[in-house]
Amino acid sequence: AFEVELARSGRTLTVPADRTIIETLREAGFATVSSCESGTCGTCKTRLVSGAVDHRDMVLMDEEKDDFIMICVSRSEGGKLVLDL
Numbered sequence: 081a082f083e084v085e086l087a088r089s090g091r092t093l094t095v096p097a098d099r100t101i102i103e104t105l106r107e108a109g110f111a112t113v114s115s116c117e118s119g120t121c122g123t124c125k126t127r128l129v130s131g132a133v134d135h136r137d138m139v140l141m142d143e144e145k146d147d148f149i150m151i152c153v154s155r156s157e158g159g160k161l162v163l164d165l
């Protein structure tokens with residue numbers, strides 16, 4: 081599990097090992113926008129404020145990987161992620 085802090089809404093959620101970030105957001109009552117949920121369509125692209133991301137998508141270019149995360153598939157490398165949500 082790892083923590084996701086939502087910078088704009090001031091909430092921190094714990095993402096369990098068997099859930100994605102987007103599933104965790106949905107279960108916490110946040111409206112989410114997604115389509116493929118497999119890291120290929122680009123719909124769930126979210127701005128990353130800070131944190132080390134384990135990028136698992138097929139969408140982001142290398143130069144975007146410091147600033148964005150695809151929240152349907154990607155996870156933390158261990159520490160907390162701060163998202164612009």
Ligand code: FES
Pocket residue numbers: 113114115116117118119120121122123124125137139150151152153
């Ligand atoms: Fe398609 Fe995340 S929902 S890349």
